[in-house]
Amino acid sequence: MKFTAKIFVTLRHSVLDPAGTAVKSALEQMHQEVESVRIGKYIEMIINATDQEIAIQQVNLACDRLLANPVIETYTFELISNESN
Amino acid sequence: MKFTAKIFVTLRHSVLDPAGTAVKSALEQMHQEVESVRIGKYIEMIINATDQEIAIQQVNLACDRLLANPVIETYTFELISNESN
Amino acid sequence: MKFTAKIFVTLRHSVLDPAGTAVKSALEQMHQEVESVRIGKYIEMIINATDQEIAIQQVNLACDRLLANPVIETYTFELISNESN
Amino acid sequence: MKFTAKIFVTLRHSVLDPAGTAVKSALEQMHQEVESVRIGKYIEMIINATDQEIAIQQVNLACDRLLANPVIETYTFELISNESN
Numbered sequence: 001m002k003f004t005a006k007i008f009v010t011l012r013h014s015v016l017d018p019a020g021t022a023v024k025s026a027l028e029q030m031h032q033e034v035e036s037v038r039i040g041k042y043i044e045m046i047i048n049a050t051d052q053e054i055a056i057q058q059v060n061l062a063c064d065r066l067l068a069n070p071v072i073e074t075y076t077f078e079l080i081s082n083e084s085n
Numbered sequence: 086m087k088f089t090a091k092i093f094v095t096l097r098h099s100v101l102d103p104a105g106t107a108v109k110s111a112l113e114q115m116h117q118e119v120e121s122v123r124i125g126k127y128i129e130m131i132i133n134a135t136d137q138e139i140a141i142q143q144v145n146l147a148c149d150r151l152l153a154n155p156v157i158e159t160y161t162f163e164l165i166s167n168e169s170n
Numbered sequence: 171m172k173f174t175a176k177i178f179v180t181l182r183h184s185v186l187d188p189a190g191t192a193v194k195s196a197l198e199q200m201h202q203e204v205e206s207v208r209i210g211k212y213i214e215m216i217i218n219a220t221d222q223e224i225a226i227q228q229v230n231l232a233c234d235r236l237l238a239n240p241v242i243e244t245y246t247f248e249l250i251s252n253e254s255n
Numbered sequence: 256m257k258f259t260a261k262i263f264v265t266l267r268h269s270v271l272d273p274a275g276t277a278v279k280s281a282l283e284q285m286h287q288e289v290e291s292v293r294i295g296k297y298i299e300m301i302i303n304a305t306d307q308e309i310a311i312q313q314v315n316l317a318c319d320r321l322l323a324n325p326v327i328e329t330y331t332f333e334l335i336s337n338e339s340n
Contacts, residue, residue, distance in 0.1 A: 002120070008127050009127070010127065010129070015239070015241055016239055016240065016241065017239075018235065018236045018237060018238060018239055019236075019274060019277070020128075021235065021236060021281065022236045022274070022277040022278045022280075022281040023128075023147065023151045023152065023277045023281075024281075025236075025277075025280065025281035025284050025285075026150075026151055026276065026277040026278075026279075026280035026281050026284075027143075027146075027147055027151070028284065029280050029281075029283065029284045030146065030150075030280075032132070032143050032146065032147070033132060033133035033134070033143075034130060034131070034132050034133075034143075034147075035087070035131040035132065035133065036129075036130070036131045037128065037129075037130050037147075038128065038129045038130075039126060039127075039128050039152075040126070040127045040128070040129070041124060041125070041126060041127055042093050042094070042095065042124075042125045042126055042127035043105075043108075043122065043123065043124050043125070044095070044121075044122075044123045044125070045119060045121070045122050045123075046119070046120040046121045047117070047118060047119050047120065048118035048119075048120065049118070058112075058117050058118075058119075061112075061115065061117065062108065062112055062117070062119075062122075065111075065115075065188065065191065066108050066111055066112070066188050066189075066191060066192045066195075067108065067124075067188060068188060069185070069186055069187075069188055069242070070186065071185055071186065071241070071242060072239070072241060072242055100324065100326055101324055101325065101326065102324075103320065103321045103322060103323060103324055104189060104192070104321075106196070106320065106321060107189070107192040107193045107195075107196040107321045108192045108196075109196075110192075110195065110196035110199050110200075110321075111191065111192040111193075111194075111195035111196050111199075113199065114195050114196075114198065114199045115195075150273065150276065151273045151274075151276060151277045151280075152273060153273060154270070154271055154272075154273055154327070155271065156270055156271065156326070156327060157324070157326060157327055172290070178297050179297070180297065180299070190298075193298075193317065193321050193322065196320075196321055197313075197316075197317055197321070200316065200320075202302070202313050202316065202317070203302060203303035203304070203313075204300060204301070204302050204303075204313075204317075205257070205301040205302065205303065206299075206300070206301045207298065207299075207300050207317075208298065208299045208300075209296060209297075209298050209322075210296070210297045210298070210299070211294060211295070211296060211297060212263050212264070212265065212294075212295045212296055212297035213275075213278075213292065213293065213294050213295070214265070214291075214292075214293045214295070215289060215291070215292050215293075216289070216290040216291045217287070217288060217289050217290065218288035218289075218290065219288070228282075228287050228288075228289075231282075231285065231287065232278065232282055232287070232289075232292075235281075235285075236278050236281055236282070237278065237294075
C-alpha cells in the first residue's frame with residue numbers, strides 16, 4: 001500500500017527562533033501587526049508499506065533520525081492512504 | 086481580531102530537492118521503501134487584523150516578500166480565527 | 171566605511187545534525203567514504219559603519235538576535251574592509 | 256588520506272533571498288545600516304580518499320546531488336589535507 005505522510009517539524013516553545021524573529025520584525029517595519037512568527041519544516045513523504053502500522057513506524061524512524069533535531073524540535077504528522085478501492 | 090495562519094511553503098514540482106533526495110537515499114539505506122521526500126517550510130504566524138480579508142492580505146504580503154522564494158517555491162495557507170464568541 | 175562580513179553559523183559539537191546525517195548516509199549509498207557531514211549557515215552581509223569596532227558590534231548583534239540560535243549554534247566571522255585607498 | 260572540505264553554497268545573484276531580506280529589514284528596524292544580507296549554507300565534510308583529485312570528485316558529487324540546488328545556487332569549496340607528515 002502507498003501512503004502520503006504530511007510531517008510538521010516545529011521548534012519547541014522554549015527555543016528561540018531567530019529567523020522567525022527576523023520575519024516578525026521585518027513585517028512590523030511594513031506596519032503589519034504581528035504577534036509571533038515561528039518557522040519550522042513541512043515534509044511530504046510518499047512511502048510503501050504493508051499496512052498503516054508499518055507506515056507509522058517508517059515515518060517515526062525518518063523523523064527521529066533524519067528530519068527533526070530532538071534537542072530543539074518536535075514533530076507531528078498526518079498519514080493518508082493513497083489507495084482507493 | 087486575532088488570527089493564526091498556518092503556512093506551507095513547498096518547492097515547485099519542477100525543482101530538484103537535494104535535501105529531500107538525501108533523506109530518501111538515507112532511508113533506503115535503512116531498508117525503507119520510500120518513493121519521494123520533499124522538504125519545505127511550515128510557518129505559524131499570529132496576526133492582528135480588523136477582519137479576515139485584511140488578515141489574508143497580511144499573510145500574502147509576508148509570503149510574497151519574506152517567506153517564499155517565488156522562483157522555486159509556492160505557498161498555501163489556512164487562516165484560523167482565534168476569537169471565540 | 172563599508173565592510174563585508176562573512177559569517178559562519180555552525181551547530182555545537184554536542185548537537186545532532188539530522189540533515190548532515192542524511193547527506194552522509196546518502197553518500198555512503200553512492201559508495202563514498204565519508205566520516206562526517208555537518209550543515210550550517212553561511213551569511214554574507216555588507217554593512218556601513220564609522221569604523222571597524224562599530225562594524226564588529228553590528229555583526230555580533232545580527233548573529234546574537236537574528237542569525238544564530240544560541241541554544242544549539244555558535245558563530246564566527248571575518249570582516250573585510252571594502253575601502254581601497 | 257583524510258581531507259576536510261569547507262563548502263559554501265550561496266544563492267545565485269539573480270535570485271531573491273527572502274530570508275536575507277527579512278534579516279536586513281529587521282536590522283534596519285534596530286537602526287543598523289545594512290546594504291545587503293544573503294543567507295547560504297556552510298558545510299564541513301570529512302572524507303577519506305586516496306588522493307586530492309579523488310577527494311575533489313567526491314566533494315563535487317556531494318554538492319551536485321545533495322547539497323546545492325543547481326537552479327538557484329552555486330558552490331565553492333576549500334579542501335584541507337588532515338595528514339601531517
